[in-house]
Amino acid sequence: MARADETETEDDIFSPRKNDAFLGHEEAEKTILDAWNSKRMHHAWLLCGPRGVGKATLAYRTARFILSGGGEDGGAGLFGDSPNGLYVNPENPVFRRIAGGGHGDLKVIERKYDEKKKRLQGEITVDSVRTVGNFMSKTSAEGGWRVVIVDAADELNRNAANAILKVLEEPPANALMILVAHHPGRLLPTIRSRCRRLNLGALEEHQVVDLLGRYCPDMDLGDRDALSGLAEGSVGRALQLHEVGGLELYTELVTLIAALPNADVAGQHKFAERFSAADKDASFATITELLHWWLARMIRFAATGQAPREIVDGELPAMQRMAASQPLDQWLEVWEKINELMGATRGLHLDRKQALLNAFFMLEETMRN
Structure with missing residues (x-):
């Protein structure tokens, strides 16, 4: 269908040059x-x-x-x-x-x-x-x-x-x-x-699921369904997430957020350590995007009362607790601060582990105050 633009190589079987599958348009x-x-x-x-x-x-x-x-x-x-x-x-x-x-x-x-x-x-x-x-x-x-x-x-x-x-x-x-x-x-x-x-608009989730089945025939149907939810109508993003283990990262991220405000400090350190190495640029970019996306969904839920689709178990109750703990304007401020922190970390090559730990700490402190 379409590639994840930043990661394609000429040998990539998902490359538009070589792709004869086309759905949704x-x-x-x-x-x-x-x-x-x-x-x-x-x-x-x-x-x-x-x-x-x-x-x-x-x-x-x-x-x-x-x-x-x-x-x-x-x-x-x-x-x-x-x-x-x-x-x-x-x-x-x-x-x-x-x-x-x-x-x-x-x-x-x-x-x-x-x-x-x-x-x-x-x-x-x-x-x-x-x-x-x-x-x-x-x-x-x-x-x-x-x-x-x-x-x-x-x-x-x-x-x-x-x-x-x-x-x-x-x-x-x-x-x-x-x-x-x-x-x-x-x-x-x-x-x-x-x-x-x-x-060309976003694809329907079932179309993303179908295309993932074509490109990744060994992928479990449940994983294809979850990736389609994370990708929001972009099969290119779904493939990119699959390539870097995005579904596993998202599941671990939600688990750590769901524990707040009773932080799993050891789990947070172990998780953040995975992104410290110099060759983890793609993984760190993915986890910051997923964190940004999760918080944006939580804020929309807090603003509208409309529950989003639960992609992994436990994320909707976590959103409900977080949204109820503080007014919307405070969560918007935290969202902006975390985005600025992650942007500076990537742009200035700051300590990635510390940046993620700081993000978890901001969420925890906001829920407690």
Whole structure:
């Protein structure tokens, strides 16, 4: 379906390059197919929505369809539509070449890997997009279309965005640009205005469960169901959580919170120690996100009285006790302080164990006061 953007490698079987599974966005797929069949294919599409819901998957699905000449049946069935949408069989040579990164008529723009810092660059620079205009204006290597995918367009720096805008202002014939955007509001208004926009929303939980079953067939159904709840409609996030043991981390976190205000000090120290090592960046990022998410759910519950879905046993009673112990404004203040603490810890490379222990202490003290 879609990847967890920060962790994908070229060998990742969940990569949109290699993924033929697509659920939950049939209307968006039909919109693109209808445009193709009507011979009114827009030169640029902007695919918007939360991370991990299938935007990049749809971008590659569209590219494969167009570069194979309109899919398995040329795009249209007997009555002008395709029963398979934009589907292209994984055994199709076009599918295989795109999966391997070797199709001459597809160019992908994304953040580069910084060998020195051993991580992806923070933005897409102009060096990555200088050749886009020339690429799109050339004659297709195979006599058809040329396609550019920008994943993600909201990661373009200003110079790179202006270079993309220049191409959009003078689009060549038989050339298509597909922009993926997690936060379209960050794009230049002139870029947004020159694209046809499609919004992809969060998936239904049962769809995330189904996709996890496809990608991780050995995963227990109960774990798939719990991960779908944690992921909130993003199969990419569910896969990322699975990769770093997110469900286990969440269960332990809830257990420690549920004990408050009678803190399990030894358990807290043992838990926090797991994130101290230098190579635990991904795990620490995950646990801080899960803590932020749990507290946000508790605060929403305190504000609305609407109980959230209980993902692991004991978390709803813990939320009820916490919400009842202090007024909402105090919990909002604690939530902000913990978020600032975790952000500073990650940004300034502070002691992770101590940061987590401080967060537990803040929660405990607030419940006692």
